[in-house]
Amino acid sequence: MPRWMALLDGPQTLGRGPAFWSVFAIIVVATSLLPTFVNAFAITNLTYFLVWVFMALGLSLIWGYSGILSFGQTAFFGLAGYTYGVISINLGDAGLWTWFALLVSLILPIVLAVVLGYFMFYGGVRDVFVGIVTLSITLVLETFMAQTAGPEWTIGSARLNGFNGMSNMPPLTFPWGENSIIFDGPAFFWLVLALVVLVYLGLRILVNSRFGNVLVAIRENPDRAEMLGYNVRLYQLLVFVIGSVLAGMSGVLYTLWGSYITPSSMGLTAAALPIIWVAAGGRKDLTATLLATVLLTWLSQQLAVKGNQYALIWMGAILLVVVLFAPEGLFVTLWKRLRGRKRTRQATAAKAASSPSA
Amino acid sequence: MATILQTRGLKKYFGGLYAINGVDLSIEEGELRCLIGPNGAGKSTLFKLILGSYEPSEGTILFKGHDITSLRPHLRVQRGLSIKFQVPGIFLALPVEQNLRIALQRAFRGAALEQELERLLALIDLEHQRTELATNLSHGQQQWLEIAMAVALQPAVLLLDEPTAGMSPEETFKTGELVKKLNASGMTIVVIEHDMAFVRQIAKRVTVLHFGQVFDEGSLDDIVRNEDVVRIYLGKV
Amino acid sequence: MSFLVQAYAFFYQFADSFAFLVLCGLGLAIIFGMMGVINLAHGEFIMCGAYVTVLSARGGLPLPFAMLCGTLAAGLVGLILEFLIIRRLYHRLFDSIVATWALSLIATQGMLIVAGPSIEGLKTPFGSFELGDYSFSVYRALLPLVALLLLGALYWLFVRTRFGIYSRATIQDADMARALGANTSRIYSQTFALGAALAGLTGALYAPTMTAVPTMGQAFIVQSFVSVVVSGADVMLGLAPAAAVLAFIQSLLTKSYGQLIGQIGLLLTVIIVVRVLPKGISGWFLQRSGGR
Numbered sequence: 001m002p003r004w005m006a007l008l009d010g011p012q013t014l015g016r017g018p019a020f021w022s023v024f025a026i027i028v029v030a031t032s033l034l035p036t037f038v039n040a041f042a043i044t045n046l047t048y049f050l051v052w053v054f055m056a057l058g059l060s061l062i063w064g065y066s067g068i069l070s071f072g073q074t075a076f077f078g079l080a081g082y083t084y085g086v087i088s089i090n091l092g093d094a095g096l097w098t099w100f101a102l103l104v105s106l107i108l109p110i111v112l113a114v115v116l117g118y119f120m121f122y123g124g125v126r127d128v129f130v131g132i133v134t135l136s137i138t139l140v141l142e143t144f145m146a147q148t149a150g151p152e153w154t155i156g157s158a159r160l161n162g163f164n165g166m167s168n169m170p171p172l173t174f175p176w177g178e179n180s181i182i183f184d185g186p187a188f189f190w191l192v193l194a195l196v197v198l199v200y201l202g203l204r205i206l207v208n209s210r211f212g213n214v215l216v217a218i219r220e221n222p223d224r225a226e227m228l229g230y231n232v233r234l235y236q237l238l239v240f241v242i243g244s245v246l247a248g249m250s251g252v253l254y255t256l257w258g259s260y261i262t263p264s265s266m267g268l269t270a271a272a273l274p275i276i277w278v279a280a281g282g283r284k285d286l287t288a289t290l291l292a293t294v295l296l297t298w299l300s301q302q303l304a305v306k307g308n309q310y311a312l313i314w315m316g317a318i319l320l321v322v323v324l325f326a327p328e329g330l331f332v333t334l335w336k337r338l339r340g341r342k343r344t345r346q347a348t349a350a351k352a353a354s355s356p357s358a
Numbered sequence: 359m360a361t362i363l364q365t366r367g368l369k370k371y372f373g374g375l376y377a378i379n380g381v382d383l384s385i386e387e388g389e390l391r392c393l394i395g396p397n398g399a400g401k402s403t404l405f406k407l408i409l410g411s412y413e414p415s416e417g418t419i420l421f422k423g424h425d426i427t428s429l430r431p432h433l434r435v436q437r438g439l440s441i442k443f444q445v446p447g448i449f450l451a452l453p454v455e456q457n458l459r460i461a462l463q464r465a466f467r468g469a470a471l472e473q474e475l476e477r478l479l480a481l482i483d484l485e486h487q488r489t490e491l492a493t494n495l496s497h498g499q500q501q502w503l504e505i506a507m508a509v510a511l512q513p514a515v516l517l518l519d520e521p522t523a524g525m526s527p528e529e530t531f532k533t534g535e536l537v538k539k540l541n542a543s544g545m546t547i548v549v550i551e552h553d554m555a556f557v558r559q560i561a562k563r564v565t566v567l568h569f570g571q572v573f574d575e576g577s578l579d580d581i582v583r584n585e586d587v588v589r590i591y592l593g594k595v
Numbered sequence: 596m597s598f599l600v601q602a603y604a605f606f607y608q609f610a611d612s613f614a615f616l617v618l619c620g621l622g623l624a625i626i627f628g629m630m631g632v633i634n635l636a637h638g639e640f641i642m643c644g645a646y647v648t649v650l651s652a653r654g655g656l657p658l659p660f661a662m663l664c665g666t667l668a669a670g671l672v673g674l675i676l677e678f679l680i681i682r683r684l685y686h687r688l689f690d691s692i693v694a695t696w697a698l699s700l701i702a703t704q705g706m707l708i709v710a711g712p713s714i715e716g717l718k719t720p721f722g723s724f725e726l727g728d729y730s731f732s733v734y735r736a737l738l739p740l741v742a743l744l745l746l747g748a749l750y751w752l753f754v755r756t757r758f759g760i761y762s763r764a765t766i767q768d769a770d771m772a773r774a775l776g777a778n779t780s781r782i783y784s785q786t787f788a789l790g791a792a793l794a795g796l797t798g799a800l801y802a803p804t805m806t807a808v809p810t811m812g813q814a815f816i817v818q819s820f821v822s823v824v825v826s827g828a829d830v831m832l833g834l835a836p837a838a839a840v841l842a843f844i845q846s847l848l849t850k851s852y853g854q855l856i857g858q859i860g861l862l863l864t865v866i867i868v869v870r871v872l873p874k875g876i877s878g879w880f881l882q883r884s885g886g887r
Contacts, residue, residue, distance in 0.1 A: 011456055069689060123870045128633060128688060132824055133869050136862040139817060143862070147855040210463050217449055217460045224447040227409065228461050229435040229511065268813055272696055279693045309708050316700035323694045324683060373882060 008201065010208025012065065012216060014285045014335050028197055035186040044257075047189045049297040051253045052277070053196050056293040057203055057286060058246030059274045064283030065207055066239045067219030069127075072116065072134030073247040074271040075141050076109035080248030081261035082145070083108045085166045090156035093170035093180075102172065105252045106245055113244035117237040138271050145263035165262030172256060183256075192253055196290075199246065203286055206242075215239055269312075276315055280322045282329020291331055361420075362387040362546050363408070363515050368417035370403055370570075377403045378414075379570035385515070385548060390541040392557045392578075393550045395567035396591055401550045402444055404567070405517050409441050410434050422514070440513035444520050444550075446500045448507065450493035454484055457492055457503060461510035478506045481536070498529040505536070515546045522556050534559040566590075600727035605846060607731055612842035614738040617834060618801075619815050620822030621745060622794030624830040626787060627823050629766050632681065633688065635695040637819050638812025639702035640791045644669040644798030645807050646710065652717055652802075662799035669795020670788045677787040682780065699812065706809035717803040735804060743835070745796075750831050762786050821861050825868045827875020836876050840864075 009016035015024075035043050055073050062068045087101035116137060120130055149162025160166060172183040172191070183191050206212055217225040218232050226232045255261045264270060274293075281292020296315065303311035326333035363385040370378040378400045385391055393401050406412045408419055410431035418427045426434050449457050458478055462471050479485045482502040487495065492503060501521055508516055518537070522530040530553060537560050541547050551557050557564065557578060564581050566573040568590050574581055581587055623637045634640075648665035652658055676698065684691040721733035753759035765772040765782045773779045797815070805811070825841060826833035844864055849857030872879050 011453075063689075069692065119866075119870060124873065125869055128692075129824075129869045129873065131692070132820065133866050136866050140859050140862045143855050143858050147853070213456070213460050213463060216452065220449040220451055221447055223411070224443075224449065224507075225460075226431050227435055227441055227443075227447070228507065229432050229464055231430075231432050268816075269700075272700070275693060275696065279689075309704060312700050312704040313708075316697040316704070319697035320680070320694055320701070323690050323697070324680065327687070327690055 004205050007205045007208040010204075010212070012207040012212050012284075013204050013287065014332065015287050028193075032190065032193055035189060040185060043186060043189050045301070047192050048257055048301075049294045050189075050192045050196050051257055052250055052274070052297055053290055053293050054199060054246040054253070055250035055274050056277050056289050057199060058243035058250075059278045060283050060286055060289040061203060061207070061215075061246070062239055062243040063278060064285070064289070065212065065219060066215045066236065067222075068236060068240065069131045070134045070240070070243070071131055071138055071271045071275070072113075073243065073274050074266045075134070075138040076112065076244040076247035077251035077254070077270075078138075078141055078145070078261070078263070078266035079112060080105040080109050080251035081255040081265065082160070082166065084252045084255050085169045085261055086155045086158040086160075088169045089158040089166075093173040095175055098170055098172045099174075102252055106248045109244040109248035109251075110241055113241040114237070117240040121233045121236045121240070135271060138266050139268070142263045142266035145266065163263055165260055167260045169255060169259055171259070188256065195249070195253075199249075200286065200290060207286065211235075276319050278329075280318055280330055282332030284328065285332050285335075288329050288331035288335070292329070360387045360423075361385065362422055363548075364420040365404075365408070366418045366420070368404070368407060368419065369415045370400075370407055370412060371415040376415075376570050378407065381417075381567075381570070381572055383565065383572065385546060387514075387546055388541070388544060389546050389548075390537070390560060390562050391548045392561040392564045393548060393567060394552070394554075394557060394564060394581075395573070399567040400570040401567050402519055403570075405441060405519055405548075405550065408434075408517065409439060435511065435513075438514035439517070440508040440511045440515070441517040442501075442504045442508045442519060442521060444523070446497075446504050448492050448500055448504050451491065453489050453491055454479075454495070454503060455488040457507060458510060461507040465510075465512065474510070478510055481509075482506045497524040498526065501525065502533070502536075505533075509540060509545075513545065515548065516540070518547065518549045520550055520552065522551065522553050530556055531559070597727060600729065603726060604729050604731075605850065607736060608850065609842050609846040610739040611735055612845050613838050614735075614742040615801075616818055616822040616838035616841050617742040617746065618738070618797040619819040620826065620834055620838065621749070621830075622790040622792070622797065623819040624790075624823045624826060624834055625793065626790035627820075628826065628828045628830050629763075630685075630783070630786060630790075631688075632685065632787070633692045633695065634790070635692060635816070636676075636698040636702060636812075637695075637794055638814075638816035639699050640669045640673060640794035640812075641798035641801075641815045642702070642706065642807070642809065642812040643672055644795030645802040645805075645811065646706065646714070646798075647795075648799040648802040649714060649717055649807050653715070658717070658720060658803070662796070662802075665799035665802065666792050666796040669798065670792030673791020673794075674784060674788040676791075677784045681787060682783065685783070699816075703809050703812060710809065713806050713808045716806045719803045732804070738800065741800065742838075745793075746831070746835060753831070758782075758785065817858075818861070821865050824865055825872075825875055827872075827877035827879070829877035829881065832880055833875050833877030840876070 008021075034046070055077055059070070059073050062070050083105040084101050087104055088098050091097040091101060116134070119125070120133055125133055145160065146163045148160035149164060151159065153160040153162065158166065171188065174181040174183070181187065207215065214225065214230050214235055217228070217230070218235055222232050251261075251265075254265070277293040277296050278289050280296060281290075282288030296318075300311045300315060303314055322330050328336070361384050363383075365381055365383045368378055368381040368383075369376060381400075381404060383404075393404070395401055403412065407414050410426075410429060414427065418425055420426065421434065421437060421439065426437070449460065455475065458475055459471070462474055462478075466474050476485075479488055482499075482505070484495075484499060484503065487499070492500065495503065501523070505518065505521060508518075521537070522533050525533065534556055537547060537549065549560065561578050563576070564578050565575045566581060566587055573590065574584050574587055619641070622640065623634060626632050626634045626637070644665035646665075647668040648661045651661035651664040656664065680694060680698070681691070684694055719732055719734050721737070723730045723732050725731075753763060761772065761777045762782055762785070764775070765777055765779050766786070769779050772782075822834065822838050822841060826837035841861055841864060844860050845857045848860040868875065874882070
C-alpha cells in the first residue's frame with residue numbers, strides 16, 4: 001500500500017480499518033446517487049449543508065489540530081465570495097473565465113492569510129489575542145463592505161452594494177463543444193460532493209503525516225516543539241493559510257450556490273457558527289467536525305422552517321451542554337465511550353481466556 | 359579538546375534585576391559539567407539564554423565556534439543543542455510512543471525510525487508503556503521520557519535542567535548512570551542540579567553560579583573545600 | 596466664537612465616546628482583565644440592565660431606582676450564571692469562550708422571543724442645551740463625569756476595602772489567598788457578579804438614550820473588548836488612558852469619514868496595540884516604571 005494511503009488511518013483521526021472505510025464508501029456512493037431519486041429542492045438543500053464543510057474542516061485544522069483559535073475564517077469566506085462575484089460579473093461566463101474567477105478567489109484569501117499570519121505569529125501574538133485580532137479583521141471587513149452601498153462603490157461592472165449584498169454572478173460554466181456545462185442543480189451537487197470527499201481524504205492524510213504530528217506537538221506544547229527543532233511560527237503560518245483556502249472554498253461555493261454574497265456573512269453571528277459546529281462535534285477530529293457541520297446546518301434549517309425563532313436558542317443550548325458535559329465534542333466523546341466499552345469487553349475476554357494458565 | 363559552547367559577558371536584565379550578570383562560561387567538547395548554585399542564582403535562566411528562549415541584554419553565545427546569539431531557538435536545536443526543561447516539557451496528552459516519534463521524525467524515517475524508537479524505549483525502560491498517555495506516567499518516568507526526547511535529537515550538547523527533581527534515590531542513581539553512559543559515547547552534557555550525591559556520582563567539573571555570576575569553578579572536591587561556597591548555600595537555605 | 600463651538604462639539608463627541616468606552620469596558624475589565632475569563636455574553640448583561648431599567652421605569656419607578664434595578668438584575672443573573680456554568684470553566688479558555696458565546700446567543704434570541712424586536716423606550720432626561728448651530732444632550736454630556744466617578748469608586752473598592760484586597764489577592768494567586776483564609780470560590784463569584792452588575796449599570800445608564808432591542812448587546816461588545824484589550828490587565832491604570840486614546844481616534848475618523856470608518860479605525864487600533872503593546876497600556880506603564 002502506498003505510504004500516503006496508509007496515512008488515511010493514523011493517530012490524529014478517529015475511525016480506521018476496513019469497517020470504517022466500507023461504511024464511508026457506502027455513504028459516498030449512496031449520496032452521489034441521491035439526485036436520481038430525490039427531488040431537486042432536496043438536492044439543493046443538501047448542497048447547501050455540504051458547502052459549509054470546508055470552512056469547518058479548516059477551522060478544525062487550525063483550532064483542533066494546531067490549537068489556534070481564529071475567528072478569521074469568515075473573513076476569508078467573505079473575501080473569496082466577493083472576489084468571485086467581482087471577477088465573474090466582470091469577465092462573464094464564456095470559456096473558462098468562471099474557473100479563473102474561482103482560482104483567483106482562492107488566491108486572495110491566501111494573500112490575506114500570509115499577511116495576517118505573519119503579522120500575528122511572527123509578531124508574538126498568542127492564544128486569546130489571535131482570536132481578538134482575527135475577529136477584529138473580520139469585523140473590519142464586514143463594516144467596510146456594509147458601507148459600500150453607494151453607486152460609487154463599483155469594481156468594473158460589479159457593484160459592491162453594501163449591506164444589500166452582491167448578486168447575479170454566473171455559475172461555474174465549462175465549455176463543451178457548441179454548448180456549455182453549467183454547474184448548477186445536480187451538477188453543482190456532484191462537484192461539491194467530490195470536493196468534500198477529496199478535501200476530507202486529503203486532510204486525513206495531512207494530519208496523520210509528519211506535518212500533522214508537528215501540528216499536534218505545537219498545540220500541546222509549543223515550547224517543546226520548538227526545542228525539538230521545529231520552526232513553530234512557520235508551521236502556524238502554513239496551517240493558517242491552508243485553513244484560509246478552505247474557508248475561501250466555502251465562500252466561493254456559497255456564493256455560487258445562492259448567486260449572492262452579503263457583508264453579514266462576515267458578521268459576529270456568522271463568525272460564531274463554525275466555532276459552534278466544530279466545538280459541538282469535536283474540534284480535534286475531522287470526521288466528527290464533518291458530521292457535526294452537516295447535522296447542525298440541517299438542524300438549524302429544520303428549526304427555521306418550523307419554529308423560526310428557536311433555532312439559535314437550540315444551537316446555543318447544544319453548545320452549552322456539550323461544553324459542560326462533553327467538552328471534547330459530542331461525536332468524539334461518543335466514539336471514545338464506545339471504544340472504551342469495546343476495549344473493556346476485549347480485555348475481559350482476554351483475561352478469561354488466559355486465566356487458567358496464570 | 360575544542361571548546362564547543364561558550365558564553366562571553368552574558369547578561370540578562372529583567373526589569374529590576376540582573377538575573378545573569380556577566381557570565382563567561384566555557385564548555386569543552388565531550389565534557390560533563392555540573393552547574394550548581396542556590397535558588398535564584400540564574401541557572402535556568404542561563405540555559406534559556408543558551409537555547410534562545412530569552413534574548414540576552416548583553417554578551418554573546420558561541421556554539422561550535424559560531425555566534426548563535428541572534429539565532430532562533432529551533433535553529434540552535436537544528437545545529438546540535440538540546441534541552442530537558444526543569445518542568446517536564448513533554449506532550450502530556452499524547453502516548454509515550456508518539457512523544458518519541460515527534461522527537462525522532464526530523465532525523466529518522468521508516469525502519470530506522472522504528473529501530474531508534476525501540477532503542478530509546480528500552481533505554482528509559484518504558485517498552486511496556488509505549489501506548490500509555492504521557493500524563494499517566496510517574497514523575498520520574500516523565501523526566502526520563504523528556505530526556506529520551508532530548509537525546510533522540512542526537513545533540514552535540516545536551517542541557518539537563520534538574521533531571522532528578524522529584525525522583526526516588528534508585529531513579530536518581532539510574533539517571534546518573536544514564537547520563538554517564540551518554541557522555542561516554544561522546545555527548546557533551548551540562549547538568550543543573552541540587553542533589554549533591556548526584557553531582558558527585560557524575561561530575562568531573564563543576565561551576566558554581568551565584569547572583570547571576572560564576573562564583574567558582576573546578577572539580578567537586580575543590581568546590582566543596584571553598585568555604586564561601588558552603589556559606590552561600592547555607593546562607594540561602 | 597464659531598471656532599470655540601466647533602472645538603466644543605469635537606470635545607463633546609470625544610467625551611461621549613470616552614464615556615461609552617469606559618462604561619462598556621468596566622464590567623468586562625473586571626471579568627477579563629482581572630479574572631482572565633473571556634465573557635462573550637458581556638453585551639447581554641448590558642442588554643439585561645437596559646431592559647430591566649426601561650421596564651421598571653415604565654412600570655412607575657423613578658429613573659434612578661429603575662437604573663438600580665437594572666444593575667442589580669444583571670448582577671443577580673451574573674451570580675446565578677457563575678454558579679451554574681462559569682465556575683467550571685476557569686482554567687479552560689477555549690471552553691469559556693464557547694460557553695459564553697452560547698449564553699449570548701440564547702439570551703439574545705430569548706429576549707427577541709419574549710419581548711419582541713423592540714420595546715418602547717425612555718426619554719433622555721435633562722433635555723438639551725444649544726451652542727451655535729449645535730444642540731447637545733445634557734445627559735450625555737454628564738456621562739463622562741459618571742464614568743470617571745465610577746472609576747474612582749472602583750479604585751476605592753479595590754484598594755481600600757476588604758473585599759477589594761481579597762479579590763485582587765485571589766486573582767493574583769488563588770492558592771496563596773486560600774492559605775491565608777480567603778473563601779476563594781465566593782470571591783470569584785462575587786467578582787464575576789460585580790463585573791456583571793457593572794455591565795448592567797452601563798445598560799441602565801444608556802437605556803434612556805437608545806431604543807432597547809435584543810441585539811443591542813452586539814453594539815456594546817466590540818467596544819468593550821476594544822477598550823479592555825488596549826487597557827491591559829490593570830483596570831485602574833489602563834482603562835481611562837485607553838478609552839481616551841480610542842475615543843480620540845474614533846472621534847477624529849468619524850468627524851472626517853463617518854461612523855463606519857470610525858468603527859474600523861477602532862478595530863485597526865486594537866490590532867496594532869495587540870501587536871505592539873501586548874500587555875496593553877497598563878502593561879506598558881508598569882514595564883516603564885521598572886516593575887516585575
